[in-house]
Amino acid sequence: MKSYYVLIYFGTILTAIFLVPIVSRLAKKLHLVDKPDSRKVHHTPIPRVGGVVFVITTLVFIVPGFFLDNYIGESFRESQTQFIVLLAAACFVFIVGFLDDIHSLPGFVKLLSLIAASVAICASSATLQTISIGQWEINTGLISWPLSILWIVVITVGMNFIDGLDGLAAGIAAFVCGTIFVIALLSGQAAMSLLMLVLVGSVTGFLFFNFYPAKIFMGDCGSMFLGFMIGAGSLVCQAKTATFVGLAIPFLVLGIPLIDAAFTMIRRAILYRRSVFSSEMGHIHHYLLDMGLPQLTAVIIIYALTCISACIGLLMLTTSGSWSVLLFAGGLILIFVAFIYLGAARVRETIGAMKRNKTIAQKIKADQICFENVQLRMRHNVSFNDWWESICILAKQMRFNDMEFYLSNNGCSEKKCSWVLEENDNKVDLLSDFTLPIGSKNSETSAHIKLRTSRIDLLEITCRRVALLGRLVDEFPPPEEVFEIEDETVSEQVKRKEKRAIGEPAIMPAAINVMGVPVVPFTSYQQALACIEQTIESNQKSFWVAMNPQKCYRAWHEPELMKVVNQADAGICDGVGISVASKILNGTSIIRCTGCDLFFQIIALAEKKKWRIFLLGASPESNSRAADNLTQQHPELVIAGRHDGFFKDKSEVIEEINASKSDILFVAMGSPKQEYWISKNLDSINVKFCMGIGGSIDVASGTLTRAPKIFQKTGTEFLFQLITEPRKRWPRQKVYFPFLLMVIFKKIFGTALLTGEDGDSSKRRVVKPLASEPQKSNT
Numbered sequence: 001m002k003s004y005y006v007l008i009y010f011g012t013i014l015t016a017i018f019l020v021p022i023v024s025r026l027a028k029k030l031h032l033v034d035k036p037d038s039r040k041v042h043h044t045p046i047p048r049v050g051g052v053v054f055v056i057t058t059l060v061f062i063v064p065g066f067f068l069d070n071y072i073g074e075s076f077r078e079s080q081t082q083f084i085v086l087l088a089a090a091c092f093v094f095i096v097g098f099l100d101d102i103h104s105l106p107g108f109v110k111l112l113s114l115i116a117a118s119v120a121i122c123a124s125s126a127t128l129q130t131i132s133i134g135q136w137e138i139n140t141g142l143i144s145w146p147l148s149i150l151w152i153v154v155i156t157v158g159m160n161f162i163d164g165l166d167g168l169a170a171g172i173a174a175f176v177c178g179t180i181f182v183i184a185l186l187s188g189q190a191a192m193s194l195l196m197l198v199l200v201g202s203v204t205g206f207l208f209f210n211f212y213p214a215k216i217f218m219g220d221c222g223s224m225f226l227g228f229m230i231g232a233g234s235l236v237c238q239a240k241t242a243t244f245v246g247l248a249i250p251f252l253v254l255g256i257p258l259i260d261a262a263f264t265m266i267r268r269a270i271l272y273r274r275s276v277f278s279s280e281m282g283h284i285h286h287y288l289l290d291m292g293l294p295q296l297t298a299v300i301i302i303y304a305l306t307c308i309s310a311c312i313g314l315l316m317l318t319t320s321g322s323w324s325v326l327l328f329a330g331g332l333i334l335i336f337v338a339f340i341y342l343g344a345a346r347v348r349e350t351i352g353a354m355k356r357n358k359t360i361a362q363k364i365k366a367d368q369i370c371f372e373n374v375q376l377r378m379r380h381n382v383s384f385n386d387w388w389e390s391i392c393i394l395a396k397q398m399r400f401n402d403m404e405f406y407l408s409n410n411g412c413s414e415k416k417c418s419w420v421l422e423e424n425d426n427k428v429d430l431l432s433d434f435t436l437p438i439g440s441k442n443s444e445t446s447a448h449i450k451l452r453t454s455r456i457d458l459l460e461i462t463c464r465r466v467a468l469l470g471r472l473v474d475e476f477p478p479p480e481e482v483f484e485i486e487d488e489t490v491s492e493q494v495k496r497k498e499k500r501a502i503g504e505p506a507i508m509p510a511a512i513n514v515m516g517v518p519v520v521p522f523t524s525y526q527q528a529l530a531c532i533e534q535t536i537e538s539n540q541k542s543f544w545v546a547m548n549p550q551k552c553y554r555a556w557h558e559p560e561l562m563k564v565v566n567q568a569d570a571g572i573c574d575g576v577g578i579s580v581a582s583k584i585l586n587g588t589s590i591i592r593c594t595g596c597d598l599f600f601q602i603i604a605l606a607e608k609k610k611w612r613i614f615l616l617g618a619s620p621e622s623n624s625r626a627a628d629n630l631t632q633q634h635p636e637l638v639i640a641g642r643h644d645g646f647f648k649d650k651s652e653v654i655e656e657i658n659a660s661k662s663d664i665l666f667v668a669m670g671s672p673k674q675e676y677w678i679s680k681n682l683d684s685i686n687v688k689f690c691m692g693i694g695g696s697i698d699v700a701s702g703t704l705t706r707a708p709k710i711f712q713k714t715g716t717e718f719l720f721q722l723i724t725e726p727r728k729r730w731p732r733q734k735v736y737f738p739f740l741l742m743v744i745f746k747k748i749f750g751t752a753l754l755t756g757e758d759g760d761s762s763k764r765r766v767v768k769p770l771a772s773e774p775q776k777s778n779t
Contacts, residue, residue, distance in 0.1 A: 004072075005193075005194075005197060008061060008194065008197055008198065008201065009197055009200065009201045010201070011061065011201070012057050012061055012197075012198050012200075012201025012202050012204075012205065013201045013202075013204050013205040014205065015056075015057050015060065015061075015201075015202070015205065016053050016054075016057055016201065016202045016203075016204070016205025016206050017205045017208055019052075019053045019056060019057065020050065020053055020205070020206060020208070020209045020216060021209075023047070023049065023050060023052050023053055023216070024047045024050075024209070024215065024216045027047030027048070027049050027216070028047055032047060032048060032049050032101065032102065033045035033046060033047055033048060034046050034047075034048035034217055034219070046214060046215065046216065046217055047215075047216045047217065048101055048216075048217040048218075048219040049098065049101055049219045049221055049222075050206060050209075050210065050216045050217055050218040050219060050222050051094060051097060051098070051218045051219050051220075051221035051222025051223070051224075051225050051226075052098075052221070052222075053202060053205075053206055053222075054094075054199070054202050054203070054206070054218070054222055054225055054226060055090075055091065055094050055225060057198065057201070057202035057205075058087075058090075058195075058198055058199065058202065058229075059087070061194075061198045062083075062087065062194070062195060062198060063087075065191065065194060066080065066083075071190055072190045072191060072194055074190075075189065075190035075191035076191045078191075079191060079236070081124050081125075082124045082125065082126050082236055083191060083195075083236075085120050085121060085123070085124040085126075086121065086124070086126075086229075086232050086233065086236065088120070089117040089118075089120045089121055089228070089232065090117075090225055090228050090229050090232070092113070092116075092117050093113065093114065093117050093156070093224050093225060093228045094221050094224065094225040095221075096109075096110055096113040096114075096224065097110075097219065097220040097221035097222070097223070097224035097225065098219075098220075098221040100220045100221070101219040101220050101221055106277070107275065107276070107277020107278075108277065110220075110224075111153070111277075114152070114153045114156055114157075114224075114228070115149060115153060117152075117228065118148065118149040118152040118153060118231075118232070119145075119149065121148070121152060121232045121235065121236075122144075122145045122148050122149065126148070126232070126235050126236045127140075127144045127145060127147075127148045127235070128140055128144055128147045128148045128151065128235060128238065128247070129144045131247070148235055151231060151234075151235060151247075152228065152231035152232050152235065153231075154231075154258060154261065155227050155228075155230055155231035155234075155250075155254060155257075155258065156224055156227035156228045156231055157227070157261050158227065158254060158257035158258040158260065158261035159172075159173065159223050159224070159226055159227030159230065159254075159257055160220060160223045160224055160227060161257060161260060161261045161264055161283060162223075162256065162257035162260060162261075162283065162284075162285070163217075163218065163220075163222075163223040164283055164285050164286070165212075165285045165295050165298060165299050166210060166211060166212040166213060166214035166295055166299065167207055167210050167211040167212060167214065167299055168285060168299050168302060169218065169222075169223050169226070169257075170203050170206055170207050170210050170218060170226075171203075171207065171211075171299065171302075171303050171306075172253075172254070172256065172257060172302070172303075172306050173199070173203050173226045173230065174200055174203045174204060174207070175253055175303075175306045175307065175310050176230050176250060176253045176254055176310075177196045177197075177199040177200045177203065177226075177229075177230065178196070178200050178310075179249055179250065179253045179310050179313055179314065180192070180196045180230070180233060180234055180237060180249075180250055181193050181196035181197050181200060182314065182317075183237060183245070183246060183249060183317070184196060184237050186317065187237070187246075189237060192233060192236060192237050195229075195233060196233060199226070199229060199230075203226070206218065212295050212296045212299065230250065230254070234246070234247065234250040245316050245317060245324055248313070248316060248324065248328045249313035249314070249316060249317075250313075252309045252310075252312060252313045252316075252328060252331045252332070253306060253309050253310045253313050255306075255309050255331065255332060255335040256284065256302055256305055256306055256309075256335060256338075259332075259335055259336065259339060260283055260284045260339075260344070263339065263344055263345060263346075264276075264282060264283060266350060267280075267282050267346065267350070268280065268282075270350055270353050270354055270357060271346065271349060271350055271353045273353075273357065282344070283344075284302070284339060284342060284344045285298050285299075285302065287342045287343055287344045288301060288302075288342065291342075305334075305335065305338055308331075308334065309331050309334070309335065312327055312328075312330065312331040312334075313331065315327060316328065360458065360460070360461065363457065363461050364461070364464065367398060367461075367464065367465055367468060368468075370394065370397045370398065371394065371468045371471075371472065373632070373633050373634075373635075374390050374393055374394045374397075374472065375472065375475070375476075376604070376633055377390050377393070377604055377607075377633075377634070378390050378472065378475070378476040379476075379604075380601055380604035380605065381476065381479075382526055382529075383479065384478055384479050386608060387476065387478050387479060388405060388417055388419075388478075389608070390472075390476075391403070391405075391419075391449075391469070391472070391473075392419045393635075394468070394469060394472060395419060395421070395451065395469070396419075396421060398453075398465040398468070398469070399421065399453070399454075400421060400451050400452065400453045400465075400469075401420070401421055401431060401451075401452040401453055401454055402418065402419060402420045402421065402451070402452050403418065403419045403449060403450070403451040403452075404417070404418040404419075404449070404450045404451075405417050405418070405447065405449055406447060406448050406449075406450065407445065407446075407447050408445065408446045408447065408448070409445050431452055431453070431454050431455075432452070432453055432454075432455060432462065433450065433451075433452050434450070434451050434452075434453070434466050435448055435449070435450050435451075436448060436449040436451070436466075436469065436470050436473060438473060438477060438478065439477075447478065449469075449473065451466070451469070453465070453466065508520060508531045508570065509521050509522065509523075509527075511570075511571065512582055512586060512588070512590065513586075514547075514552070514578055514581050514582050514585065514586075514590075515552060515556070515581060515585070515742070515743065515746060516555075516556070516562065516566075517547055517552050517555060517562075517565055517566070517571060517578075518565070518566060518568075518571050519547050519571045519572070519573050519578055519582065519590055520570045520571060520572060520573075521573070521582075521588070521590045521591070522572065522573075522591065522593045523591060524591070525593060525597065525598060525601050528570075528572065528593055528598060529598075529601060529602065529605055531570070532544075532602060532605075532689055533605065533609070535569075535688060535689060536609075536611060536663055536664070536688045536689055539688065540688065541682070541687070541688055541689075541690075542569045542570070542688065542689050542690070543567075543568050543569050543678055543679070543682055543690045543691070544568060544569060544570045544571070544572060544689070544690070544691045545564070545565050545568040545570075545571050545572075545675055545691070545692060546571075546572050546574035546594070546595030546598075546671075546691070546692065546693075546694070547565065547571045547572065547573065547574055547575070547578055548574045548575030548577065548578060549575050549577035549578065549581075549735060549736055549739040550575075550671070550735055550736075551565070551574075551671055551672060551675075552577075552578065552581075552739065553735040553738065553739045553742075554672060554735075555672075556742075558672075560676075561672050561675070561676070564672070564675050564676065564679045565675065567679065568675075568679075572593040572594075572595065572598065573590040573591065573592050573593055574592070574593070574594050574595045575592070576592060577736060577739060577740070578590060579591070579592055580740075580743075581739075581740075581743045584743055584744065584747050585743065585746060585747055595691070595692070595693055595694060595696065596693070596694070596695075596696045596699060596706070598691075599666065599691075599693045599696040599700075600696075600700075602664065602691075603630055603634060603637060604634065606637060606638070606663075606664060607634040607636050607637040607638075610636075610638060611638070611663040611664055612638045612639075612640035612660065612661060612662045612663050612664070613637070613638065613639055613640060613662055613663065613664045613665075613666065614639075614640055614641045614642065614643075614657050614660055614662035614664070614665045614666070614687070615627060615639065615641075615642040615643075615666055615668075615697060616642070616643050616645065616653065616657070616665060616666065616667045616668070616669075617644070617645035617666075617667050617668030617669045617674065617693075617697055618644060618645055618668050618697040618698055618701070619644055619645070619646070620644040620646070621701075621703075622644075622697055622698050622701040622703050623642055623643070623644045623645075623697060623701070624642075624701075625701035625702065625703070626697045626698075626700035626701035627639050627642050629700055629701060629702065630700055640660035640661060640662045641656055641657065641659075641660035641662060643656060643657075645668065645669045650677075650681065654681060654684050654685055657685055657686075657687065658685065658686045662687050663687060663688045663689065664687060664688065664689045664690075665678075665685060665687040665689070665690045665691075666690075666691060666692075666693045666696070666697070667690065667691070667692050667693065668692070668693050668694060668695065668696060668697040668698075669692070670694065671692060671694055674692035674693075674694070675692050678690050678692060707720035708720065
C-alpha cells in the first residue's frame, strides 16, 4: 500500500508538470492573464488560470478510484455519495472562480456560490454533528449545518485572500493537504487519504512553475478549488472520527490564512469602512514586503510559521484531552503574536475606529430622524412661509450657522429671507460655505440657498447634513408661485401673493345629501384645513364628524345618531362607500377626506399656528405613547392635555379640558360612542374644534398599523383590515353589502324605506362664538 501511495504522489507531480505549460500557453493565447496594477507585486502579465491543473489532475486520479478492486476502491464506494457530491461541488466552485478570472464577479455572487456548494456538502451528511474532547462530547444539534457551512466558507475565503505572493497559497495548501493526509491515513480513511495525496502532488508539481519568480498563477479558480477541497475534505474526515483533533489540526495549519482573513474583514469593515469584498493591500504578506523583505523571504517566513503550526498539530495526535487543547491554544497564540509583531493586527487602531464608527452612526441616526420629521412636516406646507419655516427647523437642529434664500431674475439676485442660529458658539476659522441651486419651470427665474456651517464634527457628517438639506429641497421645492416674477420686485411679488392668500376667506362647500346624511364635498385636505383654520381664528365652536358606510347604515336605524350627524357642522367623506353612494345617487362622487389623514394634517397645522390640542381616548399606554410620538415628530406642537378613554366621572374630564385652554379636542372612543359623547357635552366644553378620530390615537402611538399605501390610495383599506383581522372586522364590515343594496334601491325606487333617512339636514346646529369664561358642566 505504501508503494501505491508513492506511485500516486509522483504520478500527480509529473501530471501537473506536464499540464502547466499547456495551460499556460492556452491562457496567453486567450489573454487570460493577470495584468500588473497598484495592488500587484509582479510587473509583467502572467497567466492566471493555473487552477485548471488541479481540477484535471484530481479528476484523472480520483475518478478511477471508484472502480478499484482493493481496499481504496471499497473505501470510495462506502462513502460514494459524499465523494461524488464533494467532487461535483468543488468543480462548481472552480467554475465560479474561473468566471471570476475571466470577468470579475461581484463578491456576493462568489459568496452565495460558496454557500450553495457548502449546503450540498451538508446534504450529503458530511456535517459537524459531534465534537469529542477527551471525555467530553459536544452535540451541535440544529446548528450543525450553519457551523459546517461557515467552516467551509471561511477556509475557502482565507485561501483566496492569502494568494498574494508567488508560491504562497500553493505552499500553504501543500502543508494543509499533507496534514489531512496523515490524519486520514491514521484513522483508516483510505479514500480521503488518496484525495489529499493527489492534491499534495498536484500542488507540488504546480510549485515548480509558481514559485518565485512565478510563470503562472493559480487564480481565483485554483485558490477557491483548493480552499473548498480542504474545508469540505476536512469536514468529511472529521465526520468519520468526530474528534476535536480532526478539526483543530487543519484549523491550526490554516491559522495564518484564516486569521489573516479575519483581520482583513475587521480592517475593511471597521477601520476603513468599506466593503469586505473590496481589495486592498493589508494582508500579512503585504506587511512583510513593507518591512523591506523580498518576496522569496516573505514566503519562506510564512512557510516556516505554517510548518511550525503543522508540527504542533501533528503533535496533538500523540496527546489527548486537555493537552490537545493546550497545544492548540499555544499554536494560535504563536500565530497571533506573529500578526501583532508585524503590525497586521492593528488592535489599538481598530478599537479607536470602533468608537469613531459608533459616534458617526449615532449622529447619522439622529440626523436621519430629524430629516424624516421635517420631511413629514413638508408634506403639509401650503405657502412659501411654511416651506421656509420647515427648512429653518432642519437647519437649526443640524446646527448650521446661517442660511439665506435668494431669487434670481435675468441675472439679478435678491435676498428674500434669511435665518441665523441663536446661541452660536461655532468656530469662525472652521466655517464652510455651501450653495444649493433650485430650479423652476420658469426658465428666466431661479433660486438658490446659501448656507454656512462650522466643522464642529467630522467633515463627513457636515457634508452629509448639507446633502440631507439638498435632498429635502429636491423632494419639496418651494411653491412655484415664488418664481412667477412680472414687473414687480421679487419680494413685492411674494408678499402680495401671500397677503392675498391669507386675506381670502375659506368657503365651506354646501353639503351633499347621501341617504339622509349630509357630507361636505371637500376637494382637498387643504380646503378642509382652511375651513378649520377660519373657525378657530374666528373664535367659534365647530363639531366635525367622519362619515363612512358603517356609521351611515347605523344612523338609518338609530334616529338619535342620525340627529347627531345632521347637527354636526361638517361631515367628511371618510369611506369610499360614501363616495360611491354619492356617485350613484347624485351623479357626483366625493373625494375622500379620511379622518385619520385629516387628524395628522391638523396636528401639523396646529404646530405651525401654535394651537393647543387635547387628546381624549384610547388606552392609557396608547394615549401616552401617541403624545410622545407626536411631540417627537412635531417638536413645537402644544399638547395642552390628554386623558385616556376609560373614566367614570365625565365632569372631571370636562373640567380638565376647559382648564387646559385647548383650541382643539380630539376624541377617540370608537364610533359612534365618540360622536354621542361630543354631542351631549359640546355646550359644556370650551374648545373651538371637536372631532371624533376613532383609532387615530392608536395609529399615532404605533399600536395600530394602517394598510399599505396602495390600499389607502385605492380606498380599499377595509379589504386589508378584513384580510388581516377577519374576526374583528367582519361584524363591522358586513353592513357594506346591505348598504350598497339600499343605495341601489333608493336610486331605482326613489326611497330607501328607512325611517332614519327622513332626518332633516337643514336643521344644523347654530355655531356660536365661545364664551369668554369656561362653562361649568351641569352633567
